[in-house]
Amino acid sequence: MSPEDRDRELDEELRFHLEAETERQVERGRTEEEAERAARRHLGNMLQIKESARAQWTWPQWEQWLLDLAYGWRQLKKNKTASAAAILSLALGTGACLSAFRLIDALLWRPLPIAEPERLYAVTRHGIGPSGKYRVSESSSYPIFREMREAVAPQAELLAVSYAERIDLTFRTDAEMEKAYRQYVSGHLFSSFGLQPAVGRLLTGDDERSPGTHPYAVLSNAYWRTRFGGDPDVIGRHFQAGQTQFVIVGVLDGPFTGTEPGTMADIFVPMAMATPASLANANSFWLRIFLRPARGEPVLPLFDRLRAIYVHHERERARHFHDFPKELLANYPTDELQIQEAATGVSTLQSDHRRSLLLLSVLGGLVLLIACVNTSNLLLTRALGRTREMALRISLGAGRGRLIRLVLLESAWIAGLAVLAGGVVSWQATPAVVGWINPPHSPARLYLPLDWRLLAFGAAIAATITALFGLLPALRASGIQPSGALKGSENPLWRGRLLHGMIAVQVAFCTIVLLAGAVLGSSYRDLSRQTIGFDDRRLLAVETVAKTPQAPVYWSQLAGHVRSLPGIRSVEIAEWPLLSGEMSNRFIAFDGAPPVRTLTYFYKVSPGWRESMGIALRHGRDLRPGDSFPHTALVNETFVRTYLSGREPVGRQFTIAGKDGKRIPVTIAGVTADARYNNMRDEIPPIVYAPFVTVDEAGVEQPMRRATLNIRLAQDSMGTLPAVLRREITNFRSDFRVSNLRTQRELVEMHTLRERLLAILSLFFAVTALLLAAVGLYGVLDYSVWQRRREIGIRLALGVSPVRLVRGIAARALGMVAIGTFAGSAAGWYAYRSMDRQLFTGSSDFWKLLATPAAVLLVMALVASIAPVVRAIRIDPLRTLRSD
Amino acid sequence: MSKLELLQGTLDLLILRTLRFGPAHGHAIAIHIQQTSEDVLQVETGSLYPALHRLEAQGWVAAEWGRSDKGKRARFYSLTGEGRQQLRREQTRWEQLSDAIGRVLRSSEGRA
Numbered sequence: 001m002s003p004e005d006r007d008r009e010l011d012e013e014l015r016f017h018l019e020a021e022t023e024r025q026v027e028r029g030r031t032e033e034e035a036e037r038a039a040r041r042h043l044g045n046m047l048q049i050k051e052s053a054r055a056q057w058t059w060p061q062w063e064q065w066l067l068d069l070a071y072g073w074r075q076l077k078k079n080k081t082a083s084a085a086a087i088l089s090l091a092l093g094t095g096a097c098l099s100a101f102r103l104i105d106a107l108l109w110r111p112l113p114i115a116e117p118e119r120l121y122a123v124t125r126h127g128i129g130p131s132g133k134y135r136v137s138e139s140s141s142y143p144i145f146r147e148m149r150e151a152v153a154p155q156a157e158l159l160a161v162s163y164a165e166r167i168d169l170t171f172r173t174d175a176e177m178e179k180a181y182r183q184y185v186s187g188h189l190f191s192s193f194g195l196q197p198a199v200g201r202l203l204t205g206d207d208e209r210s211p212g213t214h215p216y217a218v219l220s221n222a223y224w225r226t227r228f229g230g231d232p233d234v235i236g237r238h239f240q241a242g243q244t245q246f247v248i249v250g251v252l253d254g255p256f257t258g259t260e261p262g263t264m265a266d267i268f269v270p271m272a273m274a275t276p277a278s279l280a281n282a283n284s285f286w287l288r289i290f291l292r293p294a295r296g297e298p299v300l301p302l303f304d305r306l307r308a309i310y311v312h313h314e315r316e317r318a319r320h321f322h323d324f325p326k327e328l329l330a331n332y333p334t335d336e337l338q339i340q341e342a343a344t345g346v347s348t349l350q351s352d353h354r355r356s357l358l359l360l361s362v363l364g365g366l367v368l369l370i371a372c373v374n375t376s377n378l379l380l381t382r383a384l385g386r387t388r389e390m391a392l393r394i395s396l397g398a399g400r401g402r403l404i405r406l407v408l409l410e411s412a413w414i415a416g417l418a419v420l421a422g423g424v425v426s427w428q429a430t431p432a433v434v435g436w437i438n439p440p441h442s443p444a445r446l447y448l449p450l451d452w453r454l455l456a457f458g459a460a461i462a463a464t465i466t467a468l469f470g471l472l473p474a475l476r477a478s479g480i481q482p483s484g485a486l487k488g489s490e491n492p493l494w495r496g497r498l499l500h501g502m503i504a505v506q507v508a509f510c511t512i513v514l515l516a517g518a519v520l521g522s523s524y525r526d527l528s529r530q531t532i533g534f535d536d537r538r539l540l541a542v543e544t545v546a547k548t549p550q551a552p553v554y555w556s557q558l559a560g561h562v563r564s565l566p567g568i569r570s571v572e573i574a575e576w577p578l579l580s581g582e583m584s585n586r587f588i589a590f591d592g593a594p595p596v597r598t599l600t601y602f603y604k605v606s607p608g609w610r611e612s613m614g615i616a617l618r619h620g621r622d623l624r625p626g627d628s629f630p631h632t633a634l635v636n637e638t639f640v641r642t643y644l645s646g647r648e649p650v651g652r653q654f655t656i657a658g659k660d661g662k663r664i665p666v667t668i669a670g671v672t673a674d675a676r677y678n679n680m681r682d683e684i685p686p687i688v689y690a691p692f693v694t695v696d697e698a699g700v701e702q703p704m705r706r707a708t709l710n711i712r713l714a715q716d717s718m719g720t721l722p723a724v725l726r727r728e729i730t731n732f733r734s735d736f737r738v739s740n741l742r743t744q745r746e747l748v749e750m751h752t753l754r755e756r757l758l759a760i761l762s763l764f765f766a767v768t769a770l771l772l773a774a775v776g777l778y779g780v781l782d783y784s785v786w787q788r789r790r791e792i793g794i795r796l797a798l799g800v801s802p803v804r805l806v807r808g809i810a811a812r813a814l815g816m817v818a819i820g821t822f823a824g825s826a827a828g829w830y831a832y833r834s835m836d837r838q839l840f841t842g843s844s845d846f847w848k849l850l851a852t853p854a855a856v857l858l859v860m861a862l863v864a865s866i867a868p869v870v871r872a873i874r875i876d877p878l879r880t881l882r883s884d
Numbered sequence: 885m886s887k888l889e890l891l892q893g894t895l896d897l898l899i900l901r902t903l904r905f906g907p908a909h910g911h912a913i914a915i916h917i918q919q920t921s922e923d924v925l926q927v928e929t930g931s932l933y934p935a936l937h938r939l940e941a942q943g944w945v946a947a948e949w950g951r952s953d954k955g956k957r958a959r960f961y962s963l964t965g966e967g968r969q970q971l972r973r974e975q976t977r978w979e980q981l982s983d984a985i986g987r988v989l990r991s992s993e994g995r996a
Binding site: 013019020 | 912928931940941956
C-alpha cells in the first residue's frame with residue numbers, strides 16, 4: 001500500500017469517528033451543531049493525530065531500502081558529470097576484470113559439461129626436455145593406451161582423445177571444401193561422460209572394435225546448429241575427410257565440445273578410424289589419455305598400475321631406438337608418469353596462458369583499484385560538501401547506520417552502473433582478446449556464455465568495489481558532529497590528509513601497472529626484434545598434399561609450373577613451413593664413434609631453397625640438382641661449432657642410422673649461416689639441410705606425400721593469388737591439393753603472439769591507469785586549492801609571492817607521487833624478482849625499465865598540477881574573502 | 885471522581901483487552917473503554933488512533949474495512965494470534981506491576 005493510500009484511509013477512519021461521535025451526542029439530546037462541535041473537541045487536533053499515526057507506520061524493510069535507493073539515484077543525478085566520470089573510470093576497471101574473469105573461467109576454471117567432472121583425471125608425463133627445461137607432456141601413443149586400458153579395467157575406464165584437428169572435408173552433396181575441427185575419441189567416451197544425443201545415437205564401445213571399420217561421426221550441438229541450422233535430417237548424411245567417407249549417426253545434446261578448452265571439436269569420430277599407421281605406432285604421440293575411475297574407486301592403486309605399464313612399455317620401446325646414446329638408455333624413461341585432476345579439461349592453451357591470464361587479471365584488478373580510489377576521493381570531497389546536510393539529518397534523528405546505508409547505497413548505484421557498463425565493455429572486448437590469442441588460421445575458440453557464474457562474479461565485484469570506495473565516505477558522513485558542522489567549523493586535520501594519502505596509494509598501484517607494461521613491452525620488443533636468419537618478406541608457405549605419394553620429379557615439375565605464374569619470383573620446395581613448430585631430429589655419429597648425446601635437427605629442401613630464403617653460404621658449395629639424401633647435405637654454423645670445433649667441415653662425413661640400424665654416411669657439402677628452425681625462443685640447434693630427393697639403399701627415389709612450396713612474391717600484396725594457387729596446383733595434377741596457405745610473416749609472428757597480447761593489453765592498462773591517476777591527482781589538488789582559497793587569498797593579499805605558493809601546492813603533490821612511486825617500485829621489484837622468466841625475457845635491467853614509468857609519472861604529476869596551480873594564483877583575495 | 889489520563893502502554897493493553905470480545909472500530913473501542921471504566925478512563929482520540937496503528941504495525945491487531953451498525957464504512961480491528969499472546973503477557977505484567985505498586989503504597993501508608 002502506498003503512503004498516499006494509507007493517508008486516505010486514515011482520513012476516512014477519522015471522518016467515521018467524527019460522524020459516530022456526532023450521532024452519539026445527538027442521541028444524548030444535543031443539537032446537530034452542538035454535537036458536531038463536541039465531537040470535534042472529543043477527537044482533538046486532527047493534524048496531530050494523523051502525524052503521530054503516520055509515525056507508527058513502519059515501512060517494511062525493503063520499502064525503506066527502496067526509498068534510500070531512490071534517494072541515492074537522486075544524488076547521482078544531481079552531480080551528473082562527476083557521477084558519469086566515476087562510473088566511466090570504474091567501468092574500464094570492471095570491464096577489464098570481467099573480461100579477465102570470462103577468459104580465465106572459460107579456459108581454466110569452468111568444469112567440463114559432463115557428469116561428475118571431478119572424477120576425470122589426465123595421464124601425463126613430467127620431466128626435463130631436450131632443451132633442459134622442465135616440461136609436461138600430455139600426449140601418448142595408441143599402443144600404450146591399449147595396454148593401460150587393459151590394466152585398469154574394470155575399476156576404471158581409460159579414455160583416449162586425440163588433439164582436435166582442423167581438417168578439410170566435403171559433405172557429399174556440397175562440392176565445396178570446408179574446414180571443421182575433428183577429434184578422434186574412444187567409443188565409450190560419451191557414455192562415460194553421461195552425455196545424451198539430441199538426435200540419432202552417440203558412439204559406443206562397439207565403434208572401436210577393429211581399425212577402419214566404423215566410419216561413424218557424431219556432431220557437436222554447436223556445429224550442428226551453425227552448419228546445419230539444427231536440421232534433424234542430418235542423420236545419415238555422408239562427408240568425405242581425407243580418404244575416408246563418414247556417415248553422421250548422431251548429434252550431441254548440450255554444450256560439450258571436447259576436453260580441450262580453447263578448441264571446440266565439431267565432429268567426433270571413433271579412435272579406430274585413425275590411420276592404421278598411427279594406431280599401430282608406439283612412437284606416434286597423438287592422443288591424450290584420461291582416467292575415469294568407477295565411483296568411489298581410489299585413484300592411487302590405479303595410478304601404480306598405470307606407472308608399471310608405462311615404465312615397462314617405454315623400456316620395451318627404447319630397445320628399438322637406433323643411435324640412442326647408451327648412457328641415456330640406462331635410466332630410461334627419465335620422464336615420470338603423473339595423473340592430474342582434469343575436471344576442467346586439458347589443453348595447450350591452458351598451459352600456455354595460465355600465467356599470462358592471471359597476470360593480466362592482476363593488472364586489471366589494479367586498474368580497478370585505482371578507479372576505486374578515484375571514486376572514493378570524489379565521494380569524499382562530495383561528502384565534505386554535504387557535511388551540513390548530513391549534520392542536519394543527524395540532528396533530526398537519523399541513526400548512524402541509516403546514514404552509512406544512505407551513502408553506501410549511493411555508492412552501490414555507481415558500482416552497479418559501472419559493472420553494467422563494464423559488462424558491455426567485456427562483451428565486446430573478450431571475443432577480441434580471444435581473437436588475439438591464436439594465429440588467424442587456427443583461432444582459439446572459447447565458450448563465453450552469460451551464465452550465473454558471470455553474474456555472480458559481477459555482483460561480487462559490485463559489492464567489493466562499493467565497500468572499497470563507499471565505506472570511507474560513508475563512515476565519514478556518519479561521524480559528523482552536528483554541533484560543529486552546522487556552525488561551519490570543520491575538523492581541520494581531516495581535510496587533505498586522507499585525500500593525499502589516497503593519491504600516494506593510487507600512484508603506487510599505477511607504478512606497478514606501468515612497470516608491468518614496461519617489462520612486458522620490452523620483452524615483446526626483444527623477442528620480435530630477434531633475427532630469424534632468413535628473409536620472411538613477401539614469402540608464402542603453401543603446404544601441399546598428394547592423394548597418393550608422388551615422385552620427387554613431379555614435385556619439381558609442380559614447383560616449375562607455379563614459378564611460371566605471374567607475380568611470382570621464385571618457388572622452392574621444403575618439407576614443411578619453417579617455424580610452423582614441426583621438426584625432425586636424430587642422433588648422429590662421427591668417425592665410427594658412438595652417437596653424440598645432443599640431437600641434430602633435419603630439414604629437407606630443394607637445391608635453390610637456401611639462396612631464395614636469403615640464408616648465407618659460409619663455406620663449400622650449395623646443394624645442386626642431382627644431390628640426394630642421405631648422401632649430401634648442408635649444415636649450419638651451430639652444427640660446426642657444436643660437433644667439429646674448428647676442424648674443416650666441408651667434405652667431412654657423419655653417419656645416421658638406416659632402417660635396419662646400419663650406419664649411413666652423409667657428406668657435408670657446405671656450411672650455411674644460422675637461421676631459425678621450429679621456434680623463436682630456444683637457441684638455434686645444429687641443423688642439417690638435406691636434399692628433398694631421398695633415395696633408398698638401391699638408389700630409388702622415394703615418393704613424397706606432402707611438401708611445402710616456399711613462394712617468393714614479386715610485390716607486397718597477394719591479391720587473388722591464394723585462389724589462383726589453389727586452382728593451379730590442382731589443375732597441374734589432380735593428385736595435388738593445397739592444404740594450408742600462410743605467409744611466412746604470419747608464421748614468425750605466431751611465436752610472439754602471447755607476448756604481443758601481453759604487451760598490447762598491459763600497455764592499454766598502463767595508459768588507463770595513468771589517466772585515472774592523473775584525474776585523481778588533479779581532483780585532489782583542485783579540491784584542496786578550493787578549500788584553502790581563503791588562506792591563499794589572504795597570503796596573496798599579504799604579499800606572498802605566487803611562486804612560493806605554487807611551490808607549496810606542487811611540493812605536496814609531488815611528495816605524494818614520490819612516496820607512491822617508491823612504494824610501487826619496491827613492490828614491483830619484489831614481484832619482478834620472484835616471477836619466473838616464462839612470460840618475459842628479463843634481458844633488460846630492472847632500473848632501466850623503471851626509468852620510463854618514473855619519468856611518465858613525474859610528467860603526469862606536473863601536468864595534473866598545472867590547472868589547480870593556475871587557479872590558485874588567479875584567486876582574487878577580495879572576492880574570496882567577501883564571499884564568506 | 886476526576887478523569888484519569890492513561891499511562892503509556894496501558895492504552896495498548898486496554899485496546900487488546902477490548903478486542904477480545906470481537907472486532908471493533910476505533911470509536912467503539914473508545915466508547916467501550918470509557919464505559920467499562922465507568923467513565924473514569926477518558927480515551928484521548930489523539931492517542932487512540934496512533935496506538936491502533938502501532939499495534940497493527942506490530943502485528944498484534946489486524947484491520948479490515950467493514951460496515952458499522954448503521955451501515956457506514958468503518959475500519960474494524962481484530963485481535964491476531966500474536967495479539968492474543970501479547971495480551972496475556974501484558975495482563976500478567978500489569979497485574980504484577982499494580983500489585984507491586986499497591987504493596988508499596990500500602991506500606992508507606994502504614995508508616996505514615
